[in-house]
Amino acid sequence: MKLNQRLSKMKALMLLIALTPLIALFSCVDNNEKKDYQNTADIPVSREMVAELTAPPHVPTPVGRRKAKKLIVNMEILEEVGEMTDGVKYTFWTFGGSVPGSFIRTRVGDEVEFHLKNHPDNKLPHNIDLHAVTGPGGGATSSFVAPGKEAQFSFKVLNPGLYVYHCATAPVGMHIANGMYGLILVEPEGGLPKVDKEYYIMQGDFYTKGETGERGLQPFDMKKAVAEDADYVVFNGKVGSLTGDNAITAKVGETVRLFVGNGGPNLVSSFHVIGEIFDKVNVEGGDLVNTNVQTTLIPVGGAAMVEFRVDVPGTFIIVDHAIFRAFNKGALGMLKVEGEEDLKIYSGMQEEGIYQPEGGGIQDMPAVEGADQAVASAKTLEEKMEYGKATYMQTCFACHQAEGQGIANAFPPLSKSDYLNANVNRAIDIILNGKTGEVVVNGVTYNSVMTRQDLTDEEIANVLTYVYNSWDNSKKEVTPAMVRSRRSAH
């Protein structure tokens, strides 16, 4: 590999592609104007360059074949209020104004001159510990900086890989919990293999005084942080940072590389992309490459590089496969792939039929007389509400949430929902048959899947009555007869 790169300096590109294996055999002897450094500390630097820094999900330009340089990194620390999810604000402490902090891209041998600037309006001193640094505290001992000051220190990056950086000022846990982490990439000589798309994703867990979804400016909750009882587990600092319009994109046939980190402070990530298999994973961000991986574990304070070719179009959901985090706490992102279908690889739904394990003699719908009577029927509206709520909490809650608020960019709200209130029969049909594809609810477009729910007529009547009579909805009462008529309409 290294040999090839040296050669490519000398030879024209076309020639290289055609003849690389051949030339490599013959020309290594006379190729002595460049040294191969056994010790990366010996790599000399030429010239100076200001590092390009990017906010997630973007990454700076690959280093390619550039030589090692003196790389100047200007990183500003900002304490600022941002949005955790719709209606929930949080004071984030950031490297470069984003969570995770700006992506730093270097190559092995670079001498990084790091300028850490603590904004005058900030309240607290900060520092930075970069895992890519060889030295005490990873730079933390040399970068402690009061508000309104700038600290400067230098280091040489010796080991290629993907590394986490974070603030290490007391109390460390709180600084990290408020978003003070990011990734620094050290590319090998000649750069990483070329891919079509590269993105920056970092997971973090957050602890707020109010419960998940409670509105307003939420302060950090130390107790929950110690108990590791996270209210939010998110990619890139907020719920929905990678969904809807913020989704990352690729085209069919492209190779995608994700630089994935985990800032924590507490929870390791079972990183998974639904419907994709990672062709290649640089385990823990290092040299070890694993292939054909479904889910890769990303330790707190660690990272991984995952690569895969996207073969079919569609929306691929990025999750922490500790799945309640994905659907209840925000650890959900989307990769939207456009292009031609390949039915050989993925057919889509080909046929929908009734599955009867015991053969044709038994009907699949348990919602007939006998079943209904086994359970006490709701007589009054109060009873309907009570039973409906029980069903809701069992069946609907995970996606539509306790107050019917839904999950931004993933599952539409049921509270004050124009879509719901507009058409009762449609609501019944969706529970009976499920729903796939775009819906517009309260002006927001959702593109998701709801499976058909195996509920009795009465259960559906009750749960819909509950939903219609909660959260400022239109107070309709749905009867089992209405549900039955919709069932037979199909």
Next chain:
Amino acid sequence: MVSFFRLILVFLVIGCSNNILGQSENEMVLVTGGSFIPLYGTDSATVVVRDFKMDIYPVTNNDYLEFVKKYPKWKKSKIIRLFSEESYLVKWEDDVTLGINFLPISPVTNVSWFSAKSYCECQGKRLPTVDEWEYAAMADEKLPDARILPEYNQKILTWYEAPKTFENPIGSTFKNYWGIYDLHGLVWEWTLDFNSVLISGESRKDVDKDTNLFCGSAAVGASDLMNYAAFMRYALRGSIKANYTGRNLGFRCVKDVEVLE
């Protein structure tokens, strides 16, 4: 307060070193001394604090404006670089004008330790020691030592996160057990011996070495919460030098109580 201050200053013709004038005691309250174990400090032993009087409020922009008018060497154009870096009173319009962005009754910030110390001395007062400050600041509305209350610590932590509180007027937080306002919730405050705690900036290293901290805090049954609020104050103190100034860093003065023989 201001006119009273002016009255005093009339008598201050030359400098103010070692002067005993400026007894603005109406703005101070008594803090009865006692002993306590600091959360995190030079050691974890019990510290004795003698009776002292403390300013009820942090020094305001207006107070400080009067000060620089009387003592021109502390004007922003005149101050000796050794005593303060360039950010001294950086947002003031000029030497004797606050400018539109400043409430006269907001705490003065962007002052150095030297200037704060001089201000207090010119009133016959001094800066509080870290121990005195911490002692007075462990009180909530009802208790002289509220550190064991999780809500109290959570409240302090919440302030540490709230942005731009330096713009708020004095008295906008709570009145504590001693009758003192704004020890938490507006700005950090200079202390006389702020740099007596050596924090390397690498907090994990400090923690490793200072096993006393853990023993000490374990002995008083400290929760993490309790440490966290204090950690942050000490981290801030460890990060500054006497000629630094900060947008979030103000001060107030204290005074010894004469022992009646």
